[in-house]
Amino acid sequence: MMGVEKLAALRNLIAELDRALIAYSGGIDSTLVAKVAQDVLGDRAVAVTAVSPSLFPADLEDARIQAAAIGIRHELIETHELENPNYATNPVNRCYFCKSELHDRLRELAQAWGYDYVLDGVNADDLQDYRPGIAAAKERGVRSPLAEVGISKLEVRAIAKSLGLPWWNKPAQPCLSSRFPYGEEITLAKLQRVGHAEYYLRKQGWELCRVRSHGDTARIEVPQEQIADFVTMTDLEKLVNHFQSLGFTYVTLDLEGFRSGKLNAGIGRDPERGCRD
The missing domain is CATH 3.40.50.620 (HUPs)
Known part of the structure; x- marks a missing residue:
């Protein structure tokens, strides 16, 4: 059809x-x-x-x-x-x-x-x-x-x-629990920390992004074609200070770029599929 x-x-x-x-x-x-x-x-x-x-x-x-x-x-x-x-x-x-x-x-x-x-x-x-x-x-x-x-x-x-829905191309936004590797305990504090970190990036104009949480390390993903702009246009010192104020010790940028579910690609399953929608 x-x-x-x-x-x-x-x-x-x-x-x-x-x-x-x-x-x-x-x-x-x-x-x-x-x-x-x-x-x-x-x-x-x-x-x-x-x-x-x-x-x-x-x-x-x-x-x-x-x-x-x-x-x-x-x-x-x-x-x-x-x-x-x-x-x-x-x-x-x-x-x-x-x-x-x-x-x-x-x-x-x-x-x-x-x-x-x-x-x-x-x-x-x-x-x-x-x-x-x-x-x-x-x-x-x-x-x-x-x-x-x-x-x-x-x-x-x-x-x-x-049908004229202005959100027709809205990026997928799976639940915040998908930001953690399988086996890492999910807590309210961790969810809030990741949520605040991603909100900060969105407010800076990075609509499609992820903050992956690996213990006390934040790993930022943006689309690969935006990585160069992210490095040159972002106040990196301010970003790091903000993330550290949220409780992260280390702040990194994934040079491969954003890919849904990449956090757990090693086990062949995508944690972002089916979350929330």
């Missing part, structure tokens, strides 16, 4: 559900699902965003702005995955425990509010990756309309653009 046909199929699929609750992170995948659900179901659709220490604070504000622009009802819930040792010890299937917490909470809300279906933003490409969070969602009966219709990540962006 072409993009127009897949959009029509997506609309038809969601229309058949009558009422739906959307697990809405503010990423482009779940935003597209929320947009179509609002268009098709109107006030019978609700978007719900989970708030926890692993959510980048600026992403919550983005989610609010986007939901308001779409016109969909938007609710917030708190999740407490960090309290689960199975999550906090950061195993390779960490996302399973995150999504288990999320969808247990969403299922409770859906039942309380009279919604028969919970939808997520998993797309067709996601099914080809190592995604322990998908298993947790499926175990709880979550529907993935993008994947069911066969919409890929590139098609998500193309359809979002055709």
